[in-house]
Amino acid sequence: MIAEIITIGDEILIGQIVDSNSAFIAKELNLIGISVYQITSVQDDKDHILTALKEASERADVVILTGGLGPTKDDVTKYTFTEYFDDKLVLNEAVLKHVEELFEKYKKTPISDLNREQAMVPSKAKVLHNKNGTAPGMWMEQGKKVFISLPGVPYEMKALMEEEVIPGLQEKYDRPFIYHKTILTSGEGESAIANRLAGFEDELPSHIKLAYLPGLGRVRLRLSGKGEDEEELIKSVEKQVEGLYELLGDIISEEQEEDEKIAVQISKLLTERKLFLSAAESCTGGALSAAFTTHPGASSCFKGGLVSYATQAKQEILHVPKELIEKYSVVSAEVAEAMAKNAKKMFKTDYALSTTGNAGPTKGDSDAEVGTVFVGLATPEKTYSKKFIFGNSRDHVVKQSVQKAFEMILKEITSEDRS
Incomplete structure (x- = not known):
């Protein structure tokens, strides 16, 4: 089963x-055995959309469009969709009633003709x-192929995918099973790992593929x-996983649920315990806390974070001794450890992370070179820190600092399982 996705909207292309x-x-398609072979982005332009539909129909069994279904004049997807299938628009009373109910409940204003247009859908x-939302999704069939048009608003699209599209595709098609297993490594780069796995890749069965997904560290x-x-599929993939452990056991850190973020892993482990x-x-400016609390469930294990960006804030709010800063510098192992230790005490937590460094482009309150970062970690038994040099790209320094902080606490938590 092959699918293609067409995203519509000038805002994507600019x-x-x-x-x-x-x-x-x-x-979502991959989870039910449908492989996406191509993703295309086009303007809110009738000719471009028609061309994309025609080309996708020649390659794919399922074509999903998203975007261009709003009430404004530049949203042309519905009309183009209708033209492609040589159809006409008709009033759908159920959709009109839904639009009217939404306006009555949330807008408190009379419904406009443009919004009533949302209830016009292709007759087929x-x-x-x-x-x-007010824009309905549309499902059209042409022979054995399915064409689906969804609104571009993410939460509207996601609900339609989960509640309408996926169940509909599962009912219509017999599909193969797809199984993924992700192994995390640390300590070696992509090219070095590829050299170690050259023979392994040559001997992989034809129904199994290996992908390299490099990230921060x-x-x-x-x-x-x-x-x-x-x-049988799961057995065959797991057999290859054993082969990876034989070849890369020294750098494999863990197995991971597909696309699971490290912050989610930490959250799960902390919550379980x-x-x-x-x-x-300091130098991460709240990025660490934001990365952790973006995911649902963080409130069950994360009590809070403090951005003590200025040296004065470190002294007056985190109670890092002035003498310590003057002796070792604000960017130092000693200050990072004091920050973590005092945050742990302030928030009454089992663990606390801290960051202090020079993210650039200037050195700020320290003489440490730009890119120098100390990450501190306070645990129930000890407090320690690590020094990193991340270069002179401010964005890179912040992201790497957050990543390394998460790696430090993940290793600390999981070490309890190995002890």
Whole structure:
């Protein structure tokens, strides 16, 4: 089963927004055995959309469009969709009633003719109820192929995918099973790992593929298999995982659920153990706390964070001794450890992370070179820190600091399982 995704909107092509919809749709399709072979972005232009539909229909079994379904005049997807299938628009009473109810409940203003237009749908389409918005999804079939048009608003699209599209595709098609296994490594780069795995890759069965996914300080290795028998597929992929351990056991840090973020792993482990984390940040400016609390469930293990950006804040709020800063500098192991230790005490947590460094472009309150960062960690038994040099890109320094902080606490938590 092959799918293609077409995202529609000038805002994507000019870089005003990031196309997160395609990533979500592709992941959901993959989970039910449908492989996405191409993603195309086009303008809100009839000719461009028609061309994209025609080309996608020649390659794919399932074509999903997202975007261009709003009430404004530049949203042309519905009309183009109708023209492609040589259809006409008709009033759908259920959609009109839903739009009117939304306006009555949330807008408190009379419904406009433009909003009533949302209830006009192609006569041949199966309407997908959009409980979160006024633009319905549309499902059209042409022979054995399915064409689906979804609104571009992410939360509207996601609900339709989960509640309408995925169940509909599962009912319509027999699909192969797809199984992924992701192994995390640290300590070696992508090219070095590829050299070690050259023979391994040559001997992989044809239904299993290996992908390298380099990230900040780590390389993920993803084995992906596709087959008709789920049990046999899982066995064959797991056998290859054993081969990875034989070849890379010295640098494998853990196995990971597909696309699971390190912050989510930490959150799960802390929650399971009924432990709590806090943070004291300087050079990361709140990025560490933000990265952790972005994910649902963080409140069960994260008590809070403090951004003590200025030296004065470190002294007056975190109670880092002035003498310590004067002796060792604000960017130092000693200050990082004091920050972590005092944050742990202030928030009454089991663990606390701290960051202090020079993210650039100037040195600030320290003579340490730009890119120098100290990450501190206070645990129930000890407090320590590590020094890193991340270069002179401010954004890179912040991201690497957060990543290394997470790696430090993850290693600390999981070491309890190995002891």
